[in-house]
Amino acid sequence: SVNVTAKGDTCGASFTNADPEIIADFTRVAGQLGFKVRHIDKCSYGLSCASGRDGYTPRHWIRERGVMGSSYTKQVPAWVFTAPLRQIAIYLGTYFACDGSAESLGKNGYRLTYNSVSWEILEAVQHLLLRFGIHSSLRLKNGTYKGRNHVSFRTTIYGEHNIALFRKHIPVTGKRGHLLQASTPRFCEFPVKWFGDEVQKVSQIGKLAC
Numbered sequence: 001s002v003n004v005t006a007k008g009d010t011c012g013a014s015f016t017n018a019d020p021e022i023i024a025d026f027t028r029v030a031g032q033l034g035f036k037v038r039h040i041d042k043c044s045y046g047l048s049c050a051s052g053r054d055g056y057t058p059r060h061w062i063r064e065r066g067v068m069g070s071s072y073t074k075q076v077p078a079w080v081f082t083a084p085l086r087q088i089a090i091y092l093g094t095y096f097a098c099d100g101s102a103e104s105l106g107k108n109g110y111r112l113t114y115n116s117v118s119w120e121i122l123e124a125v126q127h128l129l130l131r132f133g134i135h136s137s138l139r140l141k142n143g144t145y146k147g148r149n150h151v152s153f154r155t156t157i158y159g160e161h162n163i164a165l166f167r168k169h170i171p172v173t174g175k176r177g178h179l180l181q182a183s184t185p186r187f188c189e190f191p192v193k194w195f196g197d198e199v200q201k202v203s204q205i206g207k208l209a210c
Contacts, residue, residue, distance in 0.1 A: 013047040013058040014040065019174040022097055033061060071117050076124035085169075088128055093171040095125065100172075102179050110183055112157040112166060115141075122155040129155075132169045134162050161188040 015037070017023055023045065027037045030047060035058055038046045047058045062068050066077030080091050096114060103111045116122050119138070126136050136157045143150045157166055164185035172180055 013062060015045045015047060016043050017045075017098060018043045019097075021177075022174040025173050035061075074118065075121055076128070080128070081124075085131060088131060089170050092125065092128055093173070093177075096170065097173045097176055100176060102176050110163055110179075110185070112163065114155040115152060117152045119153050122153050126155050129157070129166075132165055134165045134169075135159070136162070159188075160185045164188075 015023075015026055017026070026045070030037050034049075034056070036048050038048065040046050049057055059068075066079065067074060069075070076091075080088060083091075096112070099115055101113050101115065103113070114122055114125050122138055126138050129136050134157060136155050138153065138155050141152045141154045143152065157163065163183070164187045167180050167183065167185060171177070
């Protein structure tokens, strides 16, 4: 996850993750944008300006891309909905790599979930998954956090066909990506392009011998 912290006129961004492959990918992309990543402690990393950015901070970039906010207020940026499918897939895969989970169901394959305290962001994710024909459910999740009741939400992808579609179309970095690629879900439905033509007219022809 990425968090923005501000105090007075200074602002920095922090990134929290424990997967070395995701951290390496984040560092690579940050460098391409002209930012520096430094290790703070344990799983926390700071994002700051590199030389020659003329005051253009990570916060400026985050605000311009429409991803500013807390876990409760962040939304899927409007530009994602009009982006090419490849970019939508990268967005969904990156979100899943950082805040998703893959649960083994034994012989029944896997169940994939996106988790958030925001219903709105998961509803948008559910909409974007449909662009790839991936069906999911969105439900309330009651749990505990630090000894207190905690309300969150979960978008769940289940069924072998939907898992197979997700594996095919959504690129996922890190351990969750390796887990998906090691799985062998089967496609259980015909692609839409193979569906029969729509019925245009039904005519009575009387009774005929079977």
